[in-house]
Amino acid sequence: MLGRFGKDAGSLVGLEIASDAVRILQVQQRNRRWRVVGSAQEPLHSPLGDDWRGESGLVVAALQRAYRRSGVRQRRVALALSANQVICKLCHLPGERDGAEMEVQLLADAERLFPFPLEDLALDFQALGPSRVQPGCLEVMVAACRQSALASLATVVEEAGLELAAVEVDNIALSRMLPQGCMEGSALLRLETRSVTLYGWQPGKAFLRVELPQDELRASGQLPEHLQALFAEAYLPARLWVASSALIDPGWLQGLSEQLELPCRQLPGLAGLEQVDGSMLLAGALSVGGWQP
Structure with missing residues (x-):
């Protein structure tokens, strides 16, 4: 079902589960400048790899400690999957189609685009802009990941007492932190x-x-x-x-x-975030992406 990645906007808390730490950060924007609402980084004393599902208890405990230390009140969080956990495909669709029409077309094309049973996948898309290779078309990035990957994330977040509101691809999130x-x-x-x-x-x-x-x-x-x-x-x-x-x-x-x-x-920081620790880059990018005034 489309719409799982990064669609639920709001003032979300960005969360990164890295191999050595859990990092959370929440931002707000005023007068085109960002400010940090709260942040914390909690080390994982037993460093984990990309697949931390066997050590989920360590992650839950670290996330709870980080959340308490951060001072944030929002419990809705945004997380990122690494691009190597997601299959991304570029498509070109007629430019006059709206979001609903694109969704119908991409669902119809999904079996051709992805070599897995559709019931095992979570799908989403993002329009990137006019196509440079097919005039009159939009370039659309379609992303797919295993439902099991999302289920693992949701379980850890929920066990920590939080709510998983959005999941993104890390490349998409980090692109927000590049200069305009x-x-x-x-x-x-x-x-x-x-x-x-x-x-x-x-x-x-x-x-x-x-x-x-x-x-x-x-x-x-x-x-x-x-x-x-x-x-x-x-x-x-x-x-x-x-x-x-x-x-x-x-x-x-x-x-x-x-x-x-x-x-x-x-890499320069966004206006107001210049002094944010570089280790918090992805957590900050996720919170920026989930901000609505």
Whole structure:
């Protein structure tokens, strides 16, 4: 059934369940500036991988502690699935169709688009804008994930005493944090304590999300080599934004630009959120996406 991903708007709490921590953040917007209502980060003392369902009790307890510490009152949360847990397909539909007509057409095409029984899938779509390859059509991103993945998220959130109101793809959520007009052709390198992830947005292509080898990337000189190989083989962005949970050395950033031969810049915060810890980037993006005045 369409409409599960990110459709329930409101002043939602962004929630990220990372391999080493649970992070929550809620924002509000006034006069085109954002402000943090409350936030907290609770470590997971037994670091988890992407599949944490076997340790759901740890996640529930950490989420409860983070929620109490954050000071937020809203119990409706937004979560993200990683793009490698979601099948994303680009479609082109006649531009004059409204949302209901697009939904009917995409449901009719779903069996062709996705190689799984439809009863096992949760589906959603997002119109991206006029198609560059088919004049008069809209480019539409269609996303599908296993119902079981959503059920696991909902169970953990509900056991923590909260309500799962929206689920998104992490690439879509994080694209809100890029400077306005800079999504197409951009890539984002997100440096975390225990993970390094590259996200990309290329016109006419599915989202790029690649986990890079964290141990080697921390060694001097290794990062550019891995990125150069990836860019040469599969993906060449026009610019690379970098977000980190730690301070970024300007000299390292300049060296990265020179070795990759493309502009590398620290990702600026949205107006009012400039001082938010880089580790809270995804939680902030989810809350921003769920905001309505």
